[in-house]
Amino acid sequence: MKWALAIAAVLAAPALGLRTSARVERSASELPADGSASMSFHVQPRSLLGLSAPLLPSTRASLSLTPSLARASCGAGAHGPVCTVVAGTTPGEVRGTLRVEDALGLVAETPVELRLRADDSDTDQDGFPDAVELDSEDDRQAFRRWFVTLAAAQYPTPDPHWPEVHRDCAGLLRFAYKEALKAHGAGWRKGRELHTASAPDVRKYHYPAVPVLGDKLFRVAAGAYDARGPLEPAFSASASARWLLSANAVRIPSGQALPGDLLFFEDPEARGMSYHSMVYLGDLDGIGPEVVYHTGPDSRPGGSKGIVKRLRLEDLLSHPDEKWRPRDDNPHFVGFYRWKILD
Template sequence: MKWALAIAAVLAAPALGLRTSARVERSASELPADGSASMSFHVQPRSLLGLSAPLLPSTRASLSLSPSIARAACGAGAHGPVCTVVAGTTPGEVRGTLRVEDALGLVTQVPVELRLRADDSDTDQDGFPDAVELDSEDDRQAFRRWFVTLAAAQYPTPHPHWPEVHRDCAGLLRFAYKEALKAHGASWRKGRELNTASAPDVRKYQYPAVPVLGDKLFRVAAGAHDAQGPLESAFSTSASARWLLSANVVRVPSGSALPGDLLFFEDPEARGMSYHSMVYLGDLDGLGPEVVYHTGPDSRPGGSRGIVKRLRLEDLLSHPDEKWRPRDDNPHFVGFYRWKILD
């Protein structure tokens, strides 16, 4: 995302009794704190006395920023050095110094300022701020891989990081969702045996530094996002299967399901737990598409806390209880769904 606003500053350096100069053009003075918006500083030749000379390839630039709520990188451009700033997810004022060194070793430093503003817009009116949605295919694929891996890894024994109090069908979705959005460094990987050594993380943002939402990942209200209303009334750290279905996902055709999509069922006879959810894993082991889900606790006296099951989709389609068959002609099958941040 490039923001078109040209603001020029003058750099000057003495050379051979004269003053060579370059101008620094910036493409924006404000960015949304969405984790991906960017702007650039271009160092270009400036005309003096009607004459201008190109900047030599050895002209270099560096940019330091504080606080670290945005990141900067400098490199060579077509007409001189270019420094690009990418917004983080925390709103605030950023200050720094752009340092330019010319071919003679002469250094000029220019102070820079930039404001990162909270971006609460919801242009598609789906209830989630645009800043939360993963708008690059790389990020969507990274999320899917982590989400599927983490959900599948809870079978047969859930990881201790998944609290027992949250172990039900919706809890599996919430746990894998939150963990998939984290940074998966050495400290996170410690004690976890996962086949994701080369899997990239989501780059746009990482939990809990989620734009606008922070740690309140799940929508628990209908309608579009209201930037003026209290966040706590629309988003929460938790959500039931019913709210996940009604406010956090969008339906996809059964034949278009991708790994990381979800299946929902409705059983009106199950008091208090009428909605049930599963994770579609795709074909992980070359044995055909699979699903994984938590059975949920047995509400009867002395009932079990439930377990995690992993089945081939083919076996689920022939489940002895017809209401659990994911078929479009099954009135208990609500359908396949996709997280809104991926849509």
């Protein structure tokens, strides 16, 4: 019975003038190229008299865009088809065609233009453009999982993709950070055995195509981000443990640490490396919370290049040298920190 009524409606539609075209309403004409901003096209079929018309069965819309600076999807809305466009992270002009069809054929074909503008705002004044921050929980969790897995995987044998010149405590953080933000396709995975074979990637952007910053991920200056000034020297492809601590992360209470957060220590007596960093792994293997870190090179003549160590947090709390114990009453322990792009 229902099928019969639907068929009857389709056959009767031309005679009744239920629809001859469609009006397309858009919610915006431009978007910030921040990887998450969105706008929508709402399609409303029109009658011969220009009035709203009831939908015919199988009314649908499709939207194609070029170049691929944004992604589009279409579906059914409460009053007609709706197409949603989500901005990518590259500014530019996007053009395309929105097609509306139903069981009788083409209803409308509308050209689409959309401008993606560079998003260099820093609304929370944390020194990073908003476009760089991971503002969805899915992306934050994806980053944490990759960052933790990559950091832990450097023990006991570092990845050959981690340049030896960057192998120190801060270098471990930087390497895992950059690699966690990459697209982990077959080419990236080749030769790597990791526990995240099915882990989703961060969706908002992929290194080195990072909005505003490109490959200069790390802030090496104090203060808020100033879009009027040059990117350098405020950002760099590298950063010391001191700058990672002071400009790239925010302190959190020790009891709120999550996998992927950081620990920092200060040793004023150390030559040229007074700050030391570690990665909090959480409980990866069911043996309790762990940390991983690079010891850093020995600056003394003939000293070693240093190694990666991974140990339980419980063992670190009883470290023979008290200055490496992550306790709030330890004057050498600076605290637990969280990457600003996650905060």
